[in-house]
Amino acid sequence: MTHTLKKISGVAAGNQRKIFYGLVGALALVSFFYGYFVQQTILNVVEREKVIKEARIAGSAIADMEASYIALTNNITLDFAYSLGFRDAETPEYISKRALGKLTNDAYTAF
Secondary structure, three states: OOOHHHHHHHHHHHHHHHHHHHHHHHHHHHHHHHHHHHHHHHHHHHHHHHHHHHHHHHHHHHHHHHHHHHHHOOOOOHHHHHHHOOOOOOOOOOOOOOOOOOOOOOOHOOO
């Protein structure tokens, strides 16, 4: 009987050891993934801040270009156009809005 109890306690001790090492391994794996995801989160926040800064710089550059465009368009007058050689049209011509072709129901029944 003592031999059987020793055998059972030896098996139980072996299982406890396996369970302990399994839990330690699982804890190490979870710790690794936690560190990895925290690092990725930090890198994403840094990258987002960088993109926001670049967008702000681009926005201010666009605003500067728009301001200079408006300033340049305000300088264009009829006198300036005449000085460049432009002249008034003798007979103005306009583009007509008539259709180039006519779509009928026959076009659908041809197939």
